[in-house]
Amino acid sequence: MVIIIAKDAPESQVEHVIERLDELGFNVHRSTGIEHTVLGVIGDTTKLDARDWQMMPGVVDAYRVSAPYKQVSREFQHKSTQIKIGNLIIGGDEVHIMAGPCSIESEEQTMIIAEAVHKAGSKILRGGAFKPRTSPYAFQGMGEKGLEIIRKAADKFGMLVITEAMDAESLPLICQYTDIIQIGARNMQNFSFIKALGKVEKPIFLKRGISATIQEWLMSAEYILAGGNRNVIFCERGIRTFETYTRNTLDLSAIPVIHKLSHLPVFADPSHGTGLRDKVIPMARAAVAAGADGLMVEVHHDPEHALSDGAQSLYPQQFQEMMEQIRVIAKVVGRTIADPVK
């Protein structure tokens, strides 16, 4: 941490700051400039709150110099993490496309969609059985029955399953059925829950909070790694801005930023990121072009009758076209996407 002392601060104030740092076990490096005196704080400053120092008499400002995250950082681990799940590798050369309905609604619906996305080249089936909904009056998901259905459908087509967990209580149940655990944007800073995720043996698909900074997102992953689970996949799903035409603003620059700051893989979700079907394909292409390690895309064969988020679900035919387009783009960035299944 670096602490800037006011030009006219009396020496007693400077000494008080130094004493307080000393009390906490830090070494201090003092340097005197023309405009300001600067104190460099030496030691593990992870637990310090810069505001505490900003509020001290005589202090103009205080900045944290080291990042507050450790295990997720590329400084900690230079090599990109590759996560093996079944015979897939997340974060390797292949860009993976998770696809399926927003909600599991019935076995028939799930089978139709699973077959379509499988044929187009998706190897991971998505679908929610427990749904976080803004309204208590909206469809809340099929629960365990939905988990059974998605597992059955994925197994039929040799796919992996990703589904959302909403709380620590349901983790044991969900782990029986899923290969990857999805954490929704609104739970990114549900700290009781993400602590529990550190103890789970499945990979975690961590969506960015709706107004989370990239640093906060990394800190939430840090909770999971610090808890013992090193398999975290980030997913950019749009942030909230003043723009209302789209549901969220998909921040694709987060992809190269995460790749620079962290060794963990990062996906994008153009369905939630835009909220509008006709914007999904352009943003899916853009995400792959920006270097995403994968996508999560909502697909429904009958979106007008979908029980949730039909407006942002692609038709199977559109999904297939999207796959064809992104296969070419993936090559430009040195990656591959699975071929369609004949």
Next chain:
Amino acid sequence: MVIIIAKDAPESQVEHVIERLDELGFNVHRSTGIEHTVLGVIGDTTKLDARDWQMMPGVVDAYRVSAPYKQVSREFQHKSTQIKIGNLIIGGDEVHIMAGPCSIESEEQTMIIAEAVHKAGSKILRGGAFKPRTSPYAFQGMGEKGLEIIRKAADKFGMLVITEAMDAESLPLICQYTDIIQIGARNMQNFSFIKALGKVEKPIFLKRGISATIQEWLMSAEYILAGGNRNVIFCERGIRTFETYTRNTLDLSAIPVIHKLSHLPVFADPSHGTGLRDKVIPMARAAVAAGADGLMVEVHHDPEHALSDGAQSLYPQQFQEMMEQIRVIAKVVGRTIADPVK
């Protein structure tokens, strides 16, 4: 809901929209303007997603006309809710000031602060035993020991207790010690949790999510009322904007907005709202002037050694001055604030 049809949409598209509405059990009122045809949808549209209709061929736009919340609305209950807790009334003439440390750190610390805020006129002691922290390496609270301490301190000075619950599992424990359950901003849309709060018999102090719209905030309260607990107190605690000088941007206009839209009381938290001690008193005055039903304020006798949020905690002497100032302001808006205890 109102659905706007494109100028040049063929009749078949209009009919398709009407058929789909009919299928869902709605009556439709069609009116033809010079620019656009407008469909008025008659029935309980609470569960409709406007985007579903926006995506249909021939539709220009779709707007929800009724609010998605019901039980929290002033249309549902004209009279302002007053919540009796012990011999206090929240939402009545008296503006209540909840005060205390960010975290319960020790019995000695809590007793010193409780005595100070009690003497200044506070009747509700705040203090966290379970702390949501951005970093896994930061102080996470004393747990049950902290609950015992705050209860003991509050009882000594005849105060009520408010403390935060972070998950459904800990609710039974926390309910043994507290009078009001605080829900943090990051849990406002933790839907598993807020469903559980509908079944609890204590009043809920619901902080606004860090980027929640007022409508989403009302919807989270709707979950709690729909679950059976009608005693919800809103708390504006600052929203996230692009401004970085303050920790958050305290949106005081939310106070008159909530008072118009809902019958439930609304507080403000100038400590989290600004994050900086020297901004707390001006914003506390402003919140009372804007019509807040109460405040939550962090106080610490030794903020430099506080284990969390010392930078935004008032010294006891400052808290007393704040109380004197807001007593005069409360009168301007036809309210009262308790006198200091001799």
Next chain:
Amino acid sequence: MVIIIAKDAPESQVEHVIERLDELGFNVHRSTGIEHTVLGVIGDTTKLDARDWQMMPGVVDAYRVSAPYKQVSREFQHKSTQIKIGNLIIGGDEVHIMAGPCSIESEEQTMIIAEAVHKAGSKILRGGAFKPRTSPYAFQGMGEKGLEIIRKAADKFGMLVITEAMDAESLPLICQYTDIIQIGARNMQNFSFIKALGKVEKPIFLKRGISATIQEWLMSAEYILAGGNRNVIFCERGIRTFETYTRNTLDLSAIPVIHKLSHLPVFADPSHGTGLRDKVIPMARAAVAAGADGLMVEVHHDPEHALSDGAQSLYPQQFQEMMEQIRVIAKVVGRTIADPVK
């Protein structure tokens, strides 16, 4: 416009609203639902402010149904606008890459950079002679001397010129040297200025305001078209969000949104959009993948000594690599990018 009447509003309030609409020359279509009465306002509502009606007694809400813009909309003109400048067409099959230094600093600097970007396939040279700077103490541009230099450099390599105008006074001067007039984000709602742009015969490159909604952006273009100049090119250059790691958040979803709402072409500026050199290429690729009609990219052969925005300028070698990558991506979306010049 649609006006929603409160459930319990007395008839006199409804009548007052209708009278006021009648006074303004609108026809009103009244429909009575179970929950609310809805008034449909028929006529040219462009000049109405929905808030005026929201504030009337008995009104719950009021929504504008027609968009406030006309001439820029795709409803007004179905066919995409193609802008011919010299022998180039903006908004046609070819994706155009405007490139050059942030500021014109000297003839030598400009020639070196112009040659490099020309060879890589750029046909439009960018460079600022009048610079909008946050600080009065920062480099403010070379002025007319800079205009002479950029014209000379562009002519040498057979390129077009784009440069920024900051006020109406300098338009005649700038029009002597430039082919396209760039309007900066901070001037997007400088209404005196954009009115003047309607009278100019050069195409306008209109950057999105730093916190402008897409609708406001369209309205600013509407000013220019309404003034008589139909050649407007939009440029998404990043919006302000809470994220601080990047300078701005490049909102690539604006590209398909503009293409849906308007017939005018839309570019992206990954240099300002990210503010960081190592994020420019990924976001340039993403912008082309999202369907941009062109890019504006800052290039400098010696960014460490650049007088402005060196941190976001590509090295010529990087620019060339970018061009190679986006050529492949352009094909995926049915577009072309010029080959490098041997």
Next chain:
Amino acid sequence: MVIIIAKDAPESQVEHVIERLDELGFNVHRSTGIEHTVLGVIGDTTKLDARDWQMMPGVVDAYRVSAPYKQVSREFQHKSTQIKIGNLIIGGDEVHIMAGPCSIESEEQTMIIAEAVHKAGSKILRGGAFKPRTSPYAFQGMGEKGLEIIRKAADKFGMLVITEAMDAESLPLICQYTDIIQIGARNMQNFSFIKALGKVEKPIFLKRGISATIQEWLMSAEYILAGGNRNVIFCERGIRTFETYTRNTLDLSAIPVIHKLSHLPVFADPSHGTGLRDKVIPMARAAVAAGADGLMVEVHHDPEHALSDGAQSLYPQQFQEMMEQIRVIAKVVGRTIADPVK
């Protein structure tokens, strides 16, 4: 400026950074910590762009330590600026309430409103003759005729005039009629224009840009002071956030922040800050409670027929009630507000 060097950066990279600083004439203070080496840059760093250093090989981060503004800062001038205009002092003990219609619409309208606000205690008449409007089809103001009317009305009641200038060209005309020049939010970073304001002899009322940080706002004032005009009054008028219920989010914490960072006075505009008549009085009270040096409030005797912003204009009777309430609040913060005129 402080530059943080990466843990594993080779010495050659550190040396390159130091050489570049040396080349620019800065002294460098190097200190080596356990985690990182830190370079302290000594000299006038006002013109440096931190991003330039962040992009250099081996650099982790770079922070500006001194504020980029000078003449507006309280470090530069400890004593609060008081601006004498006629026999009024802005920034002294008295809180001044500027009031009047959004637009000057006619002599009759202006006289009625001027008389009402004068009687209630306002000494400064506001009213726009040149109106910045989002739509080219909206009322654009009466122009010079409007200036004549507002001057006449103000003179009749012994008031000062404040009116908006939209461009440098109209300054000479506007200066003939006004006492204070208002600069709208959208022109806060119209750099050509604010440079011109430095040469004007009238005080400048500088509204905060719709998404301006406080630092950018201070920098715009710095332009005016650097140009020679030391009489700038800040006005917080609401910033853009994701919340749509209110037109803007009035950031009242900006008041104590400006008072800490700058010696210049700061007002608040609850009319634009909320956009809704029934939110204006609560926020006016809150602004005075937060320590504002004055308010700007829109008043109209017939808001339903106002040509602009009727929805946010108070009725004269409401304005009088507001004045009564804020008189009491002003005393709490050691200020006064003029008595009503009998």
